[in-house]
Amino acid sequence: MKLLEERILRDGKVFPGEVLKVGGFLNHLIDDSLLEEIGKEIYALFKDDNVTKIMTIEASGIAIACYAARHFHAPVLFAKKSKTANISSDCYTASVKSYTHGNVNTVFVEKEYLCKGDRILIIDDFLAHGEALKGLISLVEQAGADLVGAAIAIEKGFQGGGDSLRASGVKVCSLAIVESMADGKVTFRKQEI
């Protein structure tokens, strides 16, 4: 997606440790007009897949999921990372290793919100090693729901998670795939979208 790639080149910042910072428009301060376009693009990619529910993981995936949900007229279920007093004990859970946070989270959704018969589109801001996505897919499988695919804003292609999931048959569409950030210069994989 040209608009997102251009924005990454303009406002993204590369830091040591293969960190791409996009907090100025995607996952801390959220640019409303960019997200509108991202939501439309995700809809264009999955509009024929009979999506009945969008799933994401707190916190950075929620905004993108909501901007896409408007077009699908589908509810958004976000997997949580910490239990609170108002959470049922009847949950599907998965362990997710976070390279950015340097820890392992147990993520969960309440069973009553994820059901057999649901056709799930997973949406997230980043896909790197694929740990979060694999965790969400596990939750979908535990529920016996159908996975339609995954829509990602930015994939770090060189970290392999996306291609590994594609090879296993998952429809993974990333709006921008970063192939390299060597010497602080971001280059993208050529794509049709």
Added chain:
Amino acid sequence: MKLLEERILRDGKVFPGEVLKVGGFLNHLIDDSLLEEIGKEIYALFKDDNVTKIMTIEASGIAIACYAARHFHAPVLFAKKSKTANISSDCYTASVKSYTHGNVNTVFVEKEYLCKGDRILIIDDFLAHGEALKGLISLVEQAGADLVGAAIAIEKGFQGGGDSLRASGVKVCSLAIVESMADGKVTFRKQEI
């Protein structure tokens, strides 16, 4: 807001410890069509206040903030609860006690995203004792930005946070104000909206 009150009565669940569970439509599974209406209502309440930026706190506030942002054509800044490798050290911070989680979080926003001259509307899903809201207001004040007010989906009126902030001069608009949950029965404060 009639639609939200009706939904709380229909699908909300009251648990011991004054817990009102609305995970089926507001803050775990998010009902797209309800959020559309909530976003419109928040716009109606603050459309004349020249809002330039919407601020919320992860994770449950993000969805509501995004559905409102579309109408204001304003970016959404969400305060974070944990530092990651891609966060600058140059942040405004505030301590927020969470009654639901039973802990104290340091919340923060990066200084470059919250500036003098910004006219901030704070949006959140719940207002109870007002701790999160006071934390966000503190961030706004530290930045020298202007606080337009706060739009809340559900206020627990009997816990006093909202009225205390109103008494201090903050424009706090809650779409549903729960006055009592005694014996598991939810009653609302009468309002014009």
